[in-house]
Amino acid sequence: xxxxxxxxxxxxxxxxxxxxxxxxxxxxxxxxxxxxxxxxxxxxxxxxxxxxxxxxxxxxxxxxxxxxxxxxxxxxxxxxxxxxxxxxxxxxxxxxxxxxxxxxxxxxxxxxxxxxxxxxxxxxxxxxxxxxxxxxxxxxxxxxxxxxxxxxxxxxxxxxxxxxxxxxxxxxxxxxxxxxxxxxxxxxxxxxxxxxxxxxxxxxxxxxxxxxxxxxxxxxxxxxxxxxxxxxxxxxxxxxxxxxxxxxxxxxxxxxxxxxxxxxxxxxxxxxxxxxxxxxxxxxxxxxxxxxxxxxxxxxxxxxxxxxxxxxxxxxxxxxxxxxxxxxxxxxxxxxxxxxxxxxxxxxxxxxxxxx
Numbered sequence: 001x002x003x004x005x006x007x008x009x010x011x012x013x014x015x016x017x018x019x020x021x022x023x024x025x026x027x028x029x030x031x032x033x034x035x036x037x038x039x040x041x042x043x044x045x046x047x048x049x050x051x052x053x054x055x056x057x058x059x060x061x062x063x064x065x066x067x068x069x070x071x072x073x074x075x076x077x078x079x080x081x082x083x084x085x086x087x088x089x090x091x092x093x094x095x096x097x098x099x100x101x102x103x104x105x106x107x108x109x110x111x112x113x114x115x116x117x118x119x120x121x122x123x124x125x126x127x128x129x130x131x132x133x134x135x136x137x138x139x140x141x142x143x144x145x146x147x148x149x150x151x152x153x154x155x156x157x158x159x160x161x162x163x164x165x166x167x168x169x170x171x172x173x174x175x176x177x178x179x180x181x182x183x184x185x186x187x188x189x190x191x192x193x194x195x196x197x198x199x200x201x202x203x204x205x206x207x208x209x210x211x212x213x214x215x216x217x218x219x220x221x222x223x224x225x226x227x228x229x230x231x232x233x234x235x236x237x238x239x240x241x242x243x244x245x246x247x248x249x250x251x252x253x254x255x256x257x258x259x260x261x262x263x264x265x266x267x268x269x270x271x272x273x274x275x276x277x278x279x280x281x282x283x284x285x286x287x288x289x290x291x292x293x294x295x296x297x298x299x300x301x302x303x304x305x306x307x308x309x310x311x312x313x314x315x316x317x318x319x320x321x322x323x324x325x326x327x328x329x330x331x332x333x334x335x336x337x338x339x340x341x342x343x344x345x346x347x348x349x350x351x352x353x354x355x356x
Contacts, residue, residue, distance in 0.1 A: 069203025096126035166191025193225025233258035
C-alpha cells in the first residue's frame with residue numbers, strides 16, 4: 001500500500017516506513033479502545049479491521065500532513081503519532097456521518113457502515129469514533145508542553161465545528177440555496193480544508209513550533225485542502241468506480257453542486273446553467289442518460305478544465321507558503337504528481353484506497 005507512485009504516492013523509503021509504523025500504532029489504538037460490542041464491531045468494520053490481511057485503506061493523507069509538518073520542524077515522528085491518530089479518527093467520524101447524510105452505499109469498494117448495520121448504529125458508531133479522536137490526544141500530554149497539548153484539543157474541536165458548519169452549507173446548496181464559486185469555496189474551506197489545516201497545525205505543535213509557524217502550517221493545509229476537494233469534485237463526475245470506490249459519476253446522480261457544476265452555471269448561463277437547472281429539477285436521482293447529458297455540457301463549457309486549474313492554483317499557493325519546509329513541500333509535490341497524472345482515472349477521489 002505504501003510503495004510505488006500509484007499505491008504509495010511516490011513515498012521515499014523513509015516516509016514509507018513512517019506511515020507503516022503509524023498504521024500499526026493506529027490499528028493498535030483502535031483495537032484497544034473498541035472493546036464493547038456491538039459498537040466495537042461496528043468501528044472495527046468501518047476501519048476494515050475485521051478483514052485483515054486484505055483490508056482496504058487509503059493513503060492517510062491527513063496523518064501524513066501532520067507527520068510532514070512535525071518533521072519539518074525537527075520533531076521525532078513517533079511523537080506525532082497521537083496527533084496523527086486524532087486527525088484520522090476525526091476524519092473518519094465525518095465520513096461515517098457523511099455516508100448517512102448522502103445515502104452513500106459504498107466506501108472503499110464495500111458497503112458503508114450504516115448500510116450494513118442501519119442508520120441508528122451508523123450514527124452511534126460515528127459519534128464513538130469522534131470521541132476516540134479526542135481520546136487519541138491523551139498521549140500527547142506525555143510529550144508536549146501543557147499549553148501545546150491543550151491547544152491541540154482546541155484545534156481539533158474547532159476543526160470539528162468547521163466541518164459541521166461546512167456540511168450544513170453543503171446540504172443547503174443541495175436543497176436549492178443559490179451558490180456561486182465564492183460561496184462554494186467558503187463551504188469547502190470549512191467542510192474539507194479546515195481539517196487539513198488542523199492536521200498541519202497539529203504537526204507544528206508536536207514540534208513546539210512558534211504560534212506564527214503553527215498558523216503558517218495551518219494555511220498550507222487549508223490551501224492544500226481546497227485543491228484536494230476540487231480534484232475530488234472532478235473525480236466525483238469523471239472518476240471510475242475502480243479508482244474512487246464509489247459509483248461512477250455519483251455526485252451527478254445525487255445532483256450535488258460541486259465546483260464544476262457551480263462554475264458552469266455561473267460562467268455559461270445560456271447553455272450549461274439551463275441544462276443543469278432542468279436536469280437537477282427532476283425528482284429522484286439522475287439516470288445514466290441524464291448524467292451523460294450533464295457531463296457533456298460541463299466538458300463543452302470548459303468547467304472540467306477550470307476546476308483542474310483552480311485546484312492547481314491552490315496547490316501552488318500551498319507550495320509557496322511551504323518554502324523552506326522540505327517535508328511539507330515533498331508531501332505536496334508528490335500528491336500533485338499523483339493527482340495530475342491522469343485526472344479522470346487516477347484522480348484524487350476521497351474514498352479511493354489508493355488516494356486517501
